[in-house]
Amino acid sequence: MAIVDKLGESLNGSGGGIILTSVDAVVDWSRGHSLWAMPMGTACCAMELIAASFNKFDFDRHGTFPRPDPRHCDVMVVAGTVTRKMAPAIMRLYAQMPDPKWVIAMGNCAVSGGIFYYDSYSVIRGVDEFLPVDVHIAGCPPRPESLQDAVLQLRERITTESIAPGKRHVRELLLPTNGDVSLHENGDRE
Amino acid sequence: MALEVESREEIVDERGNEVSELVINVGPSHPSTHGVCRVITHLDGEIVTKAEPVIGYLHRGIEKMAENRTYLQIVPLTDRLDYVGSMYSNWAYCRAVERLAGIRVPERAEYLRVIVCEMQRIASHMMSLGSAAGDTGAATMFIYAFDERERIVELFEELCGARLTYNYVRPGGVSYDTPEDWFDTLLEFTRKHRTALHEMDRLFFGNVIARGRMKGIGVLSAADAVGWGASGPVARGSGVNWDLRKHDSYSVYPRFDFDVPTGSNGDAYDRARCRLFECFESCRIIEQAVAQIGEGPFKAEGAPRLLKPRPGEAYDHIESARGSLGVYIVSDGSERPYRVKFRSPAFCNLALLPLLAQGHTLSDLVVILGSLDPVFGEVDR
Numbered sequence: 001m002a003i004v005d006k007l008g009e010s011l012n013g014s015g016g017g018i019i020l021t022s023v024d025a026v027v028d029w030s031r032g033h034s035l036w037a038m039p040m041g042t043a044c045c046a047m048e049l050i051a052a053s054f055n056k057f058d059f060d061r062h063g064t065f066p067r068p069d070p071r072h073c074d075v076m077v078v079a080g081t082v083t084r085k086m087a088p089a090i091m092r093l094y095a096q097m098p099d100p101k102w103v104i105a106m107g108n109c110a111v112s113g114g115i116f117y118y119d120s121y122s123v124i125r126g127v128d129e130f131l132p133v134d135v136h137i138a139g140c141p142p143r144p145e146s147l148q149d150a151v152l153q154l155r156e157r158i159t160t161e162s163i164a165p166g167k168r169h170v171r172e173l174l175l176p177t178n179g180d181v182s183l184h185e186n187g188d189r190e
Numbered sequence: 191m192a193l194e195v196e197s198r199e200e201i202v203d204e205r206g207n208e209v210s211e212l213v214i215n216v217g218p219s220h221p222s223t224h225g226v227c228r229v230i231t232h233l234d235g236e237i238v239t240k241a242e243p244v245i246g247y248l249h250r251g252i253e254k255m256a257e258n259r260t261y262l263q264i265v266p267l268t269d270r271l272d273y274v275g276s277m278y279s280n281w282a283y284c285r286a287v288e289r290l291a292g293i294r295v296p297e298r299a300e301y302l303r304v305i306v307c308e309m310q311r312i313a314s315h316m317m318s319l320g321s322a323a324g325d326t327g328a329a330t331m332f333i334y335a336f337d338e339r340e341r342i343v344e345l346f347e348e349l350c351g352a353r354l355t356y357n358y359v360r361p362g363g364v365s366y367d368t369p370e371d372w373f374d375t376l377l378e379f380t381r382k383h384r385t386a387l388h389e390m391d392r393l394f395f396g397n398v399i400a401r402g403r404m405k406g407i408g409v410l411s412a413a414d415a416v417g418w419g420a421s422g423p424v425a426r427g428s429g430v431n432w433d434l435r436k437h438d439s440y441s442v443y444p445r446f447d448f449d450v451p452t453g454s455n456g457d458a459y460d461r462a463r464c465r466l467f468e469c470f471e472s473c474r475i476i477e478q479a480v481a482q483i484g485e486g487p488f489k490a491e492g493a494p495r496l497l498k499p500r501p502g503e504a505y506d507h508i509e510s511a512r513g514s515l516g517v518y519i520v521s522d523g524s525e526r527p528y529r530v531k532f533r534s535p536a537f538c539n540l541a542l543l544p545l546l547a548q549g550h551t552l553s554d555l556v557v558i559l560g561s562l563d564p565v566f567g568e569v570d571r
Contacts, residue, residue, distance in 0.1 A: 043566075
């Protein structure tokens, strides 16, 4: 956890309103906390994408706000089946997004083709065949909470990035990632 | 990708002035196309001279996939057709299978199917009204309508565990009986929903901006509605009094007292208002069905898991939120169908877009498309 996540405490301690931190921590903190989403809703999952951003689930509280224009967005949420006819349009929209950019594959269809994996002639088996996917969410469709969890996971992932090319930070992640979940006896994560 | 100029041709009008025709590509990723629709729009100034919808961006080959699956395995595929109203595709398909295999459905299952489908009609119309309102800039209406939809989704989740793809209606009945106190929650919802509908009527349909944006836009005559095969609220908005629940009554619908709301002008406003009034009628049907439903089995006794209907064919249709949804099945006597065909109302209604959009401005194209309420899972299949 970077010092910018505990701004209040840090200011209390230093007295003069000055905190010392690294550039990467500030940049990652600001990037991770306002991930505007490009809602690339192609099929059924788009309904849950809308539900996630509306009043019951309220995406805004995570700093994520759906914008239909790719030029405003940081993260593309591919929600739904990607067909061979639709793929060039998605690739073009991804190219129009400004760097740095991330991709969330929402739902089984975007992850692997899902129910259409075996015997459909027109479905691309997973959006990661042509886009660099950062977070996969399983489900047909996933619940809106899963999508919000994916945004939190992406935020955790962003804290390991550096603005120096090719460099990554080793950080203690709060959310479980692939396989390295370790729990205390009372259930708290290490 | 959203809006881009395709070409600009110099043409000469009838008075000899040089004017240019602008061809603009709307979609396939555009927030107002309600899915992955692309419309190639020819413009003279701001007036649409020609609008061609390009479909197929969500063609997943569901009809072909159905040929490789057993009859029960196809039910989850039908969920993904009309993803705003999954229960309808489930029911239409199951009715065709029951007709083909000669399965009798118990009465409680028929009542449960009517109840979930009327709830689904409210949910689908709320989505349609909300997104159509969102297109005209009324974001408040979208949020209010979506909140009502969310209440229904919660009830469905209690009933069958899924929020969107229910897989609830099965050949021979339904998958689960209702949980305890579910009907009480449902009746409380219909009571509150009526108040919300009145509020939406005042908030949106009484609003001067909404009236200005929707009145007189995309006028469809009754003759054109019948001639182009339109159905559902699109046809009823033009004054065509045609509702399969009433005029080709199926299941237990003859036992209910309800009206079929129709419009008179056939414009975007009448189509949207028809949907609002249908929600009132759906509330009436739900309340009557809950009062009439009796105890009994919710699944046909002894219906086999692996259906092998006799060789032959069957067609059945129901009134979905978008119109007449038909399913045609050909069986060759094996455990897999030889052919499954869906007659999708959204596809037939979308075909009206070139006719309706001509002569209106580009900003009205969005309103017209919203009033046709296409769902592209069902259009492209």
